[in-house]
Amino acid sequence: MLQGFESATTERLLLRPFRDSDAEAVFALHGNPETARFNPSGPLRTLDSAKELLALWLSDWAKHGVGYWAVERREAPGVVVGLCGVRHKLFEGRTVLNLAYRLAPETQGSGYATEVARVAVEKARRHLPDVPLVAIIHPENTASLRVAERLGLKFERITDYEGTPSRLYVAE
Template structure:
């Protein structure tokens, strides 16, 4: 595991690797229709769905030493407000780091997605500079599009992502 990725803090947030104890938090974030409005899979309906997703993310950490974080506010320890970071995936036959962020609706507009993503981009540039970093965003998800632009990512092209036209943003 790349130690810098496992547990870190930003100005306002604790970023920690997902753990087997995070099933309820993963389900809470992914079962809310509002937080999944632009998700190609829609919102999670069962804890078993969350268990499968969490299992994939735990495998990422075990195999790659990198994966998505659960995010807590430093002033509210133990309260998960979102998820973010990077994980390896294959896109169009190429190994990439996928940048993702999803936060509870009550935190929207707080800048948390930008804060977490800026930190993730810096760590990826330091530790995994040879792996292309991308963000795949639904074209109607204006808030996520703004985050990618604020981070200095550039729109590369529109791709078909699991049957949904999506905007592919890249770094550099």
């Protein structure tokens, strides 16, 4: 793992790399139609597809030393309530750090997304300053757009992402 990305804490949350044992948590989060409402590919349909997604994320950690974290509440460690972090992604012919944050419906509106995404952006700027950081957001996902703006990311343009016009935000 890249020094500085192993794990993190905020006032209310614990952030740690995903583990093999997190497949059911990934499925609960990504299989939920509400949390996947703005995902161009829709919700995951099977636990096996969650295991494939988890394997991709684990390979990010193995290859790059950085990836998405499982998000847990400090008062309830071991219960994954979301994901956040950055992962290397090939986007429009260049390698970028894709910022993602997705939280369980019962936590939405709590400010968790801003809290954890701020940590991810700060760590990316500190440890990987030469890799552009982006957030690709569905234009109707107003909560996610507000998080990107709170973090100081700047709207650059509309881009086609997996067949869906999306707003591209960049860190300066």
